Amino acid sequence: MADPRPATPTDLPLIIVAIATCLALVVFTAPLTTLDAMTDALGLSPGAQAWIMSGMPLGAACGLLTAGALGDTLGRRRTFVAGLWLTAASSVAAALSVNGLMLIVMRVVQGLGSAGIMACGLGLLGQVYDGQARRRAAAVWAAALGAGVAVGPLIASGLLAVSGWTATHWAVAAVSAALAVMAMSRLPESDRTGDRVDIGGSVLLIAGLACLMSALIEVRVGSTGLVTALLIGAVVLLGLFWRIERRTGNPILALELFRYPDFSGATLAAFASGAGVLALMSMVPTALVRGMGQSPMSAAVILLAWSGVTVVAALASGRLPERLTPRQRVIGAIAGCGVGQALMLAAGTGTSWAVVLPGLLIAGVSNGILNASLGHEAVQTVPPERAAMGSAANNTARYLGSALGIALISVLIAQKSGAGTDFFDAWHAAVIASTAFSVLGVLAMLVVSRPRGVVR
Known part of the structure; x- marks a missing residue:
């Protein structure tokens, strides 16, 4: 607390x-x-x-x-x-x-x-x-x-x-x-x-990510040719960025940081949280409004069962047992997020908005602990002089993950334009897809990161 x-x-x-x-x-x-x-x-x-x-x-x-x-x-x-x-x-x-x-x-x-x-x-x-x-x-x-x-x-x-x-x-x-x-x-x-400052690397990274994220956005509203061109541009630009970063003396992303298993694990976990719980919870108001007939303001208030609880859980995370390592906290928190996401399958035609509350609450508690644990890991898993770079990489992974997840969920929902059964068929597919990202996040932490000592 x-x-x-x-x-x-x-x-x-x-x-x-x-x-x-x-x-x-x-x-x-x-x-x-x-x-x-x-x-x-x-x-x-x-x-x-x-x-x-x-x-x-x-x-x-x-x-x-x-x-x-x-x-x-x-x-x-x-x-x-x-x-x-x-x-x-x-x-x-x-x-x-x-x-x-x-x-x-x-x-x-x-x-x-x-x-x-x-x-x-x-x-x-x-x-x-x-x-x-x-x-x-x-x-x-x-x-x-x-x-x-x-x-x-x-x-x-x-x-x-x-x-x-x-x-x-x-x-x-x-x-x-x-x-x-x-x-x-x-x-x-x-x-x-x-x-x-590595200006060349900065320009290539910004241009490459701009192409990648623009492609994700244009999937919903653009043509196939435009999306393909943007994806090709992203691959070329990010490939050039990777090559330059390996050679420059002061890179904006020191690639050797990925030699640290804990840094790689935390970065993958941040990506999974963005593509998983953050993406799905961002679309919950859509399900409440389009599928259940709630007003936008009511949907925003109901969402507090996730976002508000996230705040309380993050503050209370400092009271977790000292014997739990950051790695264990991240793994447990992502798994909890996955459980909360899976419970959103309960939403369906004719159900009350109350059926989403258990999933929102469990995902809120887990997401709060996850945010606090990842924030700690982002700084602790890199050398002190690279603290800002570690934090930036963690947040970049989170934003890229959320962009990918939101685009995927939006495409799934857009395939079914009506409400009722058709909408919730798409919603259930979106829940399964986002939950899969959380599962992959748990697996990445188990495989990539390595056990460490007790938090100090």
Whole structure:
């Protein structure tokens, strides 16, 4: 559970990083309840709507490793603050958007700003706190992830009723700017290597991931030829990136990190959690609205049984028995997520929304523990000077996994456009597919990572 003590000066770094992390997830989830209003205001096509939903995670996935390298090379506080300012500026521009294209571009830039926040936030906590305090900080950071997912749709919905869809962007801009000012004076700067940033690798990675994630998005709304071309471009660009990273002296992703079994296991587990539990839970509101006739606001409230519990579980994860190693926690948490996902098979034609509660609750507890454990592993399984890179790689894997999972589930659901039996046939296929990713995550941890000692 959370420490009941009042905030002290030593808690300020944790407070700043936690709020900024929560804000990044608010940006990610805001369109869940404001997309219809944006569509009406800007005349968005179905393709534009898909891009607005996916633009922020696209920018985040493309920018995380580059932001991690910038943090290790130029300073984590500098990169973290730059991410906040970029989020503030792009949010102002998003609020002023006059057409769909401008809003899509700003959603991508919001993702790039969030990349700076998430890539360096956990690394900053790793250098400020140690021992039990570091574990507590990692738990709070993980709770902030869940809190953003939980409150984002509710905040956006409330502001929508008061001042329209632009209100969320104005609020994000104001909070981001305030956090940037606080961070400059309250967060310590990390040691800087002074090496040159791998610009070539950054460009290739961003372009390659952009092609890959664009292909995933366009599967729903684009042509076969376009999707094929994007996939070929992704393979070529990422292949060139891999080749350059093996030769450069200061890579944005040190490939030798994958020689550490624990790092490889944590990265695969993050990918599995994104493609598994995060992707499925992101689509639960769709099942509630389209399959059960719930209102969007009701669906957002019901989803709190997962996202809200995730926050509590992440904070309480510090009370788990000390004899449990991080590896054991990750394996158990992913398995628990899989159980919660499988229980979503209970949803069907004529069932009440209450049938999804057991799955949401079990997945929420497991996901909270998983977030805290993966956050700890992302920093602990790499050398100290690569802390930001380790955190960035972990988050990149999570975003790529969620993009893949959401695209897969969306395609399965889109094959059945009606409600009733047809919809839930597709939903059950989506549940099975996402649960399979969690099973693969457990297997990856068992095979790739290796047992270690008790958590210290």
